[in-house]
Amino acid sequence: MSHRHDEPLLANPFDPPSIPAAVVPTETPERSSRSRMVAVILGIFLGVLGAHNLYLGYRRNGVAQLLLWGATLLFEGTTLGTLGVLVLIGWVLADLARLVLRSGKFLLDGHGRPLR
Template sequence: MYCRNCGKEVAEQAVMCVSCGVPPRSGKKFCQNCGAETNPAAEMCTKCGVRLATAVNPAEQKSKLAAGLLGIFLGWLGIHRFYLGYTSIAVAQLVLGLLGIVTCGITSLASWIWGIVDGILILTGRISTDAKGIPLKE
């Protein structure tokens, strides 16, 4: 991986670039994949074709633990999907859960199983981003 600010190679897990002292994904001058110079407004590197990384604001990151537990305990209502910003899926789970009133709980059971599976997938890291593509924080 390369620093987006100075273009020097950095470790994948690096929090700061040792060359320029800036978080490696916070710059907009170089590609993080190949180190080529990029246009600051570009979304993809013209040399290697990789989507250019942007710095993540920690305040925007959602909690992986909170999302997983919401999925396990309130997943039948789609609460965890609302939390992560997946509103269309959340509405589908909510409708299935509430349809259980009419279907004697059959659709609620399906929605409940779906929520538990989602919660487990979130906690194990299989679902690792929110609807905006921002990684979930540990």
């Protein structure tokens, strides 16, 4: 039962943690056929319908925005309808800000490819 003398039996708790080497991709990812600028334009004019999310492949968010828009029409003139409009406008403005600033999920399309 021999132990290597260069390896301690127990790790020293005061040693810095070992950090694995970064994995560098060997090939560049395929670019999306979707354009960030088209998504911004869709967001400005049809954002409340979720068009920008549907265009980029984020179906869940796009359908959720479309359903929220439908609910605001259904409850038009009520407090619930007004709240729905405020939530929807805030959501679309946040999406537009992330699109323009190229941050968050809007760096990639719904399939994980970088936007043009």
